[in-house]
Amino acid sequence: xxxxxxxxxxxxxxxxxxxxxxxxxxxxxxxxxxxxxxxxxxxxxxxxxxxxxxxxxxxxxxxxxxxxxxxxxxxxxxxxxxxxxxxxxxxxxxxxxxxxxxxxxxxxxxxxxxxxxxxxxxxxxxxxxxxxxxxxxxxxxxxxxxxxxxxxxxxxxxxxxxxxxxxxxxxxxxxxxxxxxxxxxxxxxxxxxxxxxxxxxxxxxxxxxxxxxxxxxxxxxxxxxxxxxxxxxxxxxxxxxxxxxxxxxxxxxxxxxxxxxxxxxxxxxxxxxxxxxxxxxxxxxxxxxxxxxxxxxxxxxxxxxxxxxxxxxxxxxxxxxxxxxxxxxxxxxxxxxxxxxxxxxxxx
Ligand SMILES: Cc1cc2nc3c(=O)[nH]c(=O)nc-3n(C[C@H](O)[C@H](O)[C@H](O)COP(=O)(O)OP(=O)(O)OC[C@H]3O[C@@H](n4cnc5c(N)ncnc54)[C@H](O)[C@@H]3O)c2cc1C
Ligand code: FES
Numbered sequence: 001x002x003x004x005x006x007x008x009x010x011x012x013x014x015x016x017x018x019x020x021x022x023x024x025x026x027x028x029x030x031x032x033x034x035x036x037x038x039x040x041x042x043x044x045x046x047x048x049x050x051x052x053x054x055x056x057x058x059x060x061x062x063x064x065x066x067x068x069x070x071x072x073x074x075x076x077x078x079x080x081x082x083x084x085x086x087x088x089x090x091x092x093x094x095x096x097x098x099x100x101x102x103x104x105x106x107x108x109x110x111x112x113x114x115x116x117x118x119x120x121x122x123x124x125x126x127x128x129x130x131x132x133x134x135x136x137x138x139x140x141x142x143x144x145x146x147x148x149x150x151x152x153x154x155x156x157x158x159x160x161x162x163x164x165x166x167x168x169x170x171x172x173x174x175x176x177x178x179x180x181x182x183x184x185x186x187x188x189x190x191x192x193x194x195x196x197x198x199x200x201x202x203x204x205x206x207x208x209x210x211x212x213x214x215x216x217x218x219x220x221x222x223x224x225x226x227x228x229x230x231x232x233x234x235x236x237x238x239x240x241x242x243x244x245x246x247x248x249x250x251x252x253x254x255x256x257x258x259x260x261x262x263x264x265x266x267x268x269x270x271x272x273x274x275x276x277x278x279x280x281x282x283x284x285x286x287x288x289x290x291x292x293x294x295x296x297x298x299x300x301x302x303x304x305x306x307x308x309x310x311x312x313x314x315x316x317x318x319x320x321x322x323x324x325x326x327x328x329x330x331x332x333x334x335x336x337x338x339x340x341x342x343x344x345x346x347x348x
Contacts, residue, residue: 014092018042019061021102032068033058033087033098043102045207049088052342053158055207056087056100059333063096074340076323082333101207111136112202115148117195118172123258126179127224128189129162137169138203142235143210143228143311145339146173146203150185153200157185160228160313160339161204164235173201176227180343208313208339210236215307216244218300220293220322223256225314225341230262232311237269244273246300250293250318253283275303294318297325312338316346 013026016033027036034056037044047055051069060083068089075084087100115132123129138146140161147156159175179190188194210217210232217236219229226249233247251257257278267274279289279296289296301308310326312319319340326336340346 014063015095016092017095017097018102019097019099023102027092030091033065033090033092033096035088037087044087045101046088047158047205051086051089052346053206054086054338054340055205057084058087058098058100059083060085061097061099064093065090065096066093067091073346074342076320078323078327079333084333109139110202110204111138112149112200115173115199115201117197117199120177120189120194123176125255127258128177128179130159130175130177130189130194132173132175132199132201134171134173134201137166137171138173138201139169140165140204141209143208143232143339144204144206145208145228146175146201147205148175148185149200149202150188150194150197153198155184156202157343158205160206160208160224161231162227164231164238176224178224180345183343206339208232208311208337210241210311211309211335211337213307213309214243215309216246216304218297218304218308218310218326219245219247220250220297220310220312220314220318221247222250222293222314222318223341225312225318225339226259228313228339229311230259230266233266233270234262237266237271240271242271244304245270246275246277246304248277248279248293248296248300250279250281250314252281254280254285254288256280292318292321294321294325297322298329301326301329301331309335310337312336314341316340316342 013028017024023042025036025040034046045055047053054074071086113136115134118131118133120128120130145158145160147158149156162174162176179186221229263276279293281292310331312322319338
């Protein structure tokens with residue numbers, strides 16, 4: 001550190017190295033790892049840039065960082081213990097070496113464009129399927145999400161594509177949206193006023209998609225978290241991916257279960273074994289397993305055998321419990337992929 005830096009407290013630039021890609025860049029005082037990586041043209045995974053989505057999750061192999069907002073609002077205990085940080089909230093305090101998957105989501109072009117609301121149909125008492133129409137085809141990977149803007153376009157909410165991507169891009173994206181009472185977007189949808197709003201959509205975003213591999217796949221969904229998993233599984237079935245799979249879906253009662261036809265279609269096109277376990281946490285019903293969905297992780301993994309990858313979407317507490325259960329059952333964090341459906345109340 002120079003004498004001036006010492007006297008005036010200005011931290012020196014630090015070197016950040018991404019182990020997998022070999023990228024190296026300098027991060028000066030006050031800048032985050034993500035800001036500098038993007039300025040260098042590195043396709044660093046990210047979305048919200050404010051520490052809530054977890055897209056920029058990276059493992060610190062060596063070095064020290066300071067968190068602008070505590071990583072623990074978004075990352076689980078297991079991730080923190082394994083040295084994961086959020087690049088958008090991290091200020092380097094020494095030279096760093098990081099482990100992060102570079103480049104995946106950025107390969108698809110992100111487009112912001114007007115979207116027409118073409119209808120909503122009921123899936124359960126509190127989940128609707130929302131259909132939009134756009135002019136420019138959206139090229140997303142199965143599992144990714146879009147941001148929907150309304151009003152003057154200043155705020156948006158994120159929703160996962162519910163269908164397998166169409167060849168040539170998707171012009172009529174569909175989403176499963178759960179009503180969050182008091183929520184700005186979902187009150188408009190369930191109150192019937194969304195049709196009168198001017199909508200825009202931008203995407204695709206996120207790094208939730210099926211990774212390469214030969215081992216089995218364990219999927220865990222809660223509520224509208226089924227959307228990206230149906231997209232991912234339907235796409236895998238279309239591509240004749242030959243891997244054993246169990247889909248765990250959690251609801252409070254039988255009235256929360258839905259998409260039986262879509263799941264049956266995936267099962268009939270699946271080229272290896274495919275099981276669907278609906279699990280009810282509140283209602284006792286002899287037709288279904290009972291308890292929290294994450295309580296069945298160990299049993300499902302035992303059935304699937306070694307080398308599994310875990311894929312989860314749904315409310316933050318379910319994801320945290322899922323990371324814990326998968327880790328306990330011996331699945332390493334690099335093989336656990338998820339999208340946490342955070343909302344304005346998360347971390348409040
Ligand atoms: C990557 C990603 C993908 C997602 N995909 C889906 C999906 O496919 N389907 C889906 O249904 N959802 C999804 N979500 C969640 C979705 O983006 C919205 O957050 C959700 O629909 C709620 O939006 P809203 O505008 O109705 O509620 P919000 O306006 O965000 O409010 C949510 C709740 O927080 C309360 N609240 C507002 N402000 C505060 C505050 N300051 N403190 C405490 N409480 C507050 C509100 O009263 C309400 O109860 C996803 C989220 C992420 C991050
Ligand atoms: S981009 Fe860092 S948490 Fe969303």
